[in-house]
Amino acid sequence: MSKNKDLAVVAVSGGMDSCVTAAIANENYRLAFVHINYGQRTENRELKAYNDIAEFYGVKERLVIDYTHLSKIGGSSLTDKNISVSKADLKNINDQPEGKHVPTSYVPFRNANILSACVSWAEVLNAKSIFIGAVYEDSSGYPDCRPDFFSAFEKIIDLGTKPETKIKIETPIIHLSKSEIVKKGIELNAPLHLTWSCYQNEAEACGVCDSCALRLRGFQQARIEDPIVYKVKPNYLG
Numbered sequence: 001m002s003k004n005k006d007l008a009v010v011a012v013s014g015g016m017d018s019c020v021t022a023a024i025a026n027e028n029y030r031l032a033f034v035h036i037n038y039g040q041r042t043e044n045r046e047l048k049a050y051n052d053i054a055e056f057y058g059v060k061e062r063l064v065i066d067y068t069h070l071s072k073i074g075g076s077s078l079t080d081k082n083i084s085v086s087k088a089d090l091k092n093i094n095d096q097p098e099g100k101h102v103p104t105s106y107v108p109f110r111n112a113n114i115l116s117a118c119v120s121w122a123e124v125l126n127a128k129s130i131f132i133g134a135v136y137e138d139s140s141g142y143p144d145c146r147p148d149f150f151s152a153f154e155k156i157i158d159l160g161t162k163p164e165t166k167i168k169i170e171t172p173i174i175h176l177s178k179s180e181i182v183k184k185g186i187e188l189n190a191p192l193h194l195t196w197s198c199y200q201n202e203a204e205a206c207g208v209c210d211s212c213a214l215r216l217r218g219f220q221q222a223r224i225e226d227p228i229v230y231k232v233k234p235n236y237l238g
Contacts, residue, residue, distance in 0.1 A: 007061075010034070012033045036117065118132070150169045198211060
């Protein structure tokens with residue numbers, strides 16, 4: 001990797017979207033990876049995926065942050081075990097008007113918390129960009145995955161950092177469908193076999209939560225076999 005390339009901080013959850021985003025960033029930047037533990041149900045499995053992806057790309061600059069406040073705040077089925085992880089209803093996800101369907105897996109204002117940490121580290125490292133694998137068109141309806149949110153946050157960076165600090169937020173897959181993300185990952189030789197997307201299981205992906213369903217449907221639409229192990233693999237094309 002050329003030392004003349006600018007540095008980018010990449011938020012890597014360990015999921016497919018962040019992995020493909022890292023693969024895209026890797027084309028033009030040196031990489032620094034950030035991972036957030038926030039008390040999610042699959043915290044240990046996601047951390048393993050993050051480290052495996054970092055090893056694949058030979059990333060030396062790594063930062064793992066424990067955000068204990070998000071689990072204390074709760075309000076999400078990912079952080080509160082008293083709230084059940086809903087089974088996917090892809091028809092309703094796609095048919096609901098914008099802003100009407102926010103699933104139980106939404107972690108309140110999570111992306112703002114993640115970006116804040118990324119900005120702090122990026123300013124210290126003199127990184128030029130922050131990459132985050134947000135998806136809008138084929139997402140589960142999270143309000144903090146909207147393009148306008150990231151445009152607004154970029155203005156906050158300009159206002160809240162040193163005058164000489166210039167950091168751009170890059171969301172390269174935000175307008176891609178899951179099948180397009182799968183194809184992009186294959187094109188870039190992203191290590192999709194190392195990723196983990198399930199919201200509730202750590203040994204075998206459940207296959208029925210929102211994240212599993214969207215991922216599986218993406219692979220099925222792309223006519224590519226998903227390389228990770230599932231407890232069940234429904235056909236989401238019907």
